[in-house]
Amino acid sequence: MAIQLYDLAGKDSDIMFSPFCWRVRMSLLHKGLNFELIPWRFAEKETIEESGHSAVPVIKDGDKWVGDSWEIIKYLDTQYPELPTLMNGSEGRAHAQLVLELCGSLVFPAVIPIAVYQAYEILDEASKPYFRESREAMFGTSLEQLNADPQAGKAGLVQALKPFDALLQTSNFIGGDQPTYADYALFGILKWADIVSSYRPIDDTSFVGRWFVRLENMYDGYAKNVPTVRNR
Amino acid sequence: MAIQLYDLAGKDSDIMFSPFCWRVRMSLLHKGLNFELIPWRFAEKETIEESGHSAVPVIKDGDKWVGDSWEIIKYLDTQYPELPTLMNGSEGRAHAQLVLELCGSLVFPAVIPIAVYQAYEILDEASKPYFRESREAMFGTSLEQLNADPQAGKAGLVQALKPFDALLQTSNFIGGDQPTYADYALFGILKWADIVSSYRPIDDTSFVGRWFVRLENMYDGYAKNVPTVRNR
Numbered sequence: 391m392a393i394q395l396y397d398l399a400g401k402d403s404d405i406m407f408s409p410f411c412w413r414v415r416m417s418l419l420h421k422g423l424n425f426e427l428i429p430w431r432f433a434e435k436e437t438i439e440e441s442g443h444s445a446v447p448v449i450k451d452g453d454k455w456v457g458d459s460w461e462i463i464k465y466l467d468t469q470y471p472e473l474p475t476l477m478n479g480s481e482g483r484a485h486a487q488l489v490l491e492l493c494g495s496l497v498f499p500a501v502i503p504i505a506v507y508q509a510y511e512i513l514d515e516a517s518k519p520y521f522r523e524s525r526e527a528m529f530g531t532s533l534e535q536l537n538a539d540p541q542a543g544k545a546g547l548v549q550a551l552k553p554f555d556a557l558l559q560t561s562n563f564i565g566g567d568q569p570t571y572a573d574y575a576l577f578g579i580l581k582w583a584d585i586v587s588s589y590r591p592i593d594d595t596s597f598v599g600r601w602f603v604r605l606e607n608m609y610d611g612y613a614k615n616v617p618t619v620r621n622r
Numbered sequence: 623m624a625i626q627l628y629d630l631a632g633k634d635s636d637i638m639f640s641p642f643c644w645r646v647r648m649s650l651l652h653k654g655l656n657f658e659l660i661p662w663r664f665a666e667k668e669t670i671e672e673s674g675h676s677a678v679p680v681i682k683d684g685d686k687w688v689g690d691s692w693e694i695i696k697y698l699d700t701q702y703p704e705l706p707t708l709m710n711g712s713e714g715r716a717h718a719q720l721v722l723e724l725c726g727s728l729v730f731p732a733v734i735p736i737a738v739y740q741a742y743e744i745l746d747e748a749s750k751p752y753f754r755e756s757r758e759a760m761f762g763t764s765l766e767q768l769n770a771d772p773q774a775g776k777a778g779l780v781q782a783l784k785p786f787d788a789l790l791q792t793s794n795f796i797g798g799d800q801p802t803y804a805d806y807a808l809f810g811i812l813k814w815a816d817i818v819s820s821y822r823p824i825d826d827t828s829f830v831g832r833w834f835v836r837l838e839n840m841y842d843g844y845a846k847n848v849p850t851v852r853n854r
Contacts, residue, residue: 480798481710485717487793491785492724553723561719566712 392424394450396438399429400512404617407509407585409501410459411447412578412613417463417571419609421473425449432517459578460490463571476571489564489572492553493579500550501583501591503543507533508586512619540589547583547591551598558597562604569605577605577613585618624656626682628670631661632744636849639741639817641733642691644810644845646679649695649803651841653705657681664749691810692722695803708803721796721804724785725811732775732782733815733823734761739769740818744851772821779815779823783830790829794836801837809837809845817850 395415398408406427418425430437430446441448443457449465456465463486467476477483510521510533526532554576557564564572580602583591593599606614627647630640638659650657662669662678673680675689681697688697695718699708709715742753742765758764786808789796796804812834815823825831838846 478713480793480800481714481717481802482798484789484793484796484798485713485720488717488720488785488789488796491788495785495788553720553727556723556727557716557720561712561716564716564720566714566716568712570713 391452392426393418394428395425396430396446396448396450397427398446399431399514400509401514402512402622403429404622405512405585405619406616407505407512407582408446409498409578409582412581413459413571413574414447414449414462416574416577416605416609416613417466417476419612420476420569420571420574421466421470423466423470423473431514432520433514476574478570482565482570482572485565486571486575489575493575496550496553497547497576497579500543500546501579502529503536503539504547504591505583505586507537508588508619509582512586544589544591548593548596551592551596554601555596555598558601563601569608573601573605577602581613585616588619590620623684624658625650626660627657628662628678628680628682629659630678631663631746632741633746634744634854635661636854637744637817637851638848639737639744639814640678641730641810641814643679644813645691645803645806646681646694648806648809648837648841648845649698649708651844652708652801652803652806653698653702655698655702655705663746664752665746708806710802714797714802714804717797718803718807721807725807728782728785729779729808729811732778733811735768735771735775736779736823737815737818739765740820740851741814744818776821776823780825780828783824783828786833787828787830790833795833801840805833805837809834813845817848820851822852 395411395418397406397411397415399406406429435444438444438446438448441450441455441457447459447462448455448457449462451469456462463476475482477486506525506529510518510525513521522533529536554564563569564576580592592602594603627643627650629638629643629647631638638661667676670676670678670680673682673687673689679691679694680687680689681694683701688694695708707714709718738757738761742750742757745753754765761768786796795801796808812824824834826835
């Protein structure tokens, strides 16, 4: 039976942009596990209540619920050790954790001006008040103010990605010759920006950009072929 | 025969602080290789001329010269594959490269105000003009100006170490359960600051600080027992 992944959807179910859900999607593809996406919206707390979580990603694997992207990744490696590993031993985990830290301290803040207001715009009406209130409290400013200077936003992202751009100059993937969860951790944030932004937010000719395209093309072009606000 | 490591010395041969040489020293200890330190000073270009390099670290292993810390690390893993690995495969290398990038963009700039003027002060007189001229050109300011605000320097280092502090909250080493070259890459920079500074530059109670002490205590307390400007 396919694993069910509850994944954040906008007002149209085909636009699914959550960075944390993207981390899980790419990880499920990496392991070659069958999965089914179940569109979920912020106002639908009750459909995942049984999991003990109030936000996605949440997976249901047979009878087992697992929530929180980090817990899901660890679960997948533990439950399916015979399938390709997402984090190889304690070093793989430490490597992914360092990338997650950099995502949190460098990349996520740089994506906020590019992708938070844009995400709000494509939400269903019922979820908008929750999203506006929670995000404006989180970032200490209005959604409109976050979106005030798109040029600065794009430049800020280039700056934040510099350590990764330098690494990817000589390495195909953050994880080395093959992608690991360290790659999907960063990819998830950038795919969020890519899906909701009115322009392609990363430069496809940079080293990060070429790595991004390599990952988009993997798994039969899964991430390349999803709808975005620009191409649907 | 022991590997000879040409290592930067101050006016007194017992104070050896080069961050790049520390990376190599810890790596030689990690692999359990015998080595002999040969004190070298900036004004002594001719003693390592045969290596093709004009600065240390340079090693001589039998008849073979290898210079540049990154090349030396790769050489050690290639030449001694049966000894403990510094970088395990392409993932280990990518992990170390990411840490090196962060050292270059975050940590090194934060250590400059703590350790460059201090290093100058303990150099031999013959090396001082070269050091002053090359470093003032590199940093675009006088050595004295770099040293103007030690309090700000220490606070800047805490900030720069944040991604590592977060990682080391849940991981014993940057490399996971055991140290790898990813650990020594950062350790080398911090040991430089520790040796030349008039105060202990990192907080021993932080997660980075506890990790630093763990590494100092390894290999029979090798790094703990070296002289510093504070304790000799």
